[in-house]
Amino acid sequence: MSTESGVPVVADDVRSLDAKESVPVDLERWSLLASRSAESEGGVGELTLTFVDEAEIAELNAEHMGKTGPTDVLSFPMDDDWVPGVPTLLGDIVICPEVAATQFTDHAGTFDDEIGLLVVHGVLHVLGHDHADPAEATLMRGRELALLRAHHWHGHEPAGFRQTHD
Structure with missing residues (x-):
């Protein structure tokens, strides 16, 4: 069960909801990353993390x-016709820290980088990006790196990211 935690944080309305998880997360930190990432992509409106x-x-x-079992991140865009810079209901991003904790060594390298990547990945999906074909995947991965560099690492990605x- 999820319960609301705290007050909306930047990007008009970014709310973090926290489960009683066995893996703690810094709600304020990840809300700020989601907010800054959405704003960098022109997304203005309500985004729920x-x-x-x-x-x-x-x-x-x-x-x-329609899939069985847990996954790391799900994104639910609210308004397919959003216009950059115009406030709207952007959507919902749902992340499972427990899944992230089991996969980070074979993926992003550290738990923090895994959560950061999942937050940014979710934001990009909400804003209409996809990775269904190679060209889309290349574009989306490029945006992920740019957003992580700007708002998570504040520089280049660490070795092993x-x-x-794998």
Whole structure:
């Protein structure tokens, strides 16, 4: 079960919801990354960032994606016709820190970089990016790196960082 935590943070309205997880997350830090990433891409409006446990994300994955089991991140765009710079309901991003904790060594390299990548990845999906074909994947990965460099690392990515799983 998720419960609301705190007051909306920048980008008009970024709310973090926190599950009673076995893996703690810094809600303010990740809300700020989501907000800054959305703003950098021209997204202005309401964006909800939710952290849930494996059972809840598995349920959402089955209900919305038709897939079995937990996943790391799900994104739910609200308005497909959003216009950069115009306030709107951007959407919801749901992240499972427990899944992130099991995969970060084979993916982003550190737990913090994994969560950062999942937040940015989710924001980009909400704003209409996808990775269904190679050209889209290249574009999306380029935006992920640019946003992580600007708002997470404040410089170049660390050695060992990967955007794709080993």
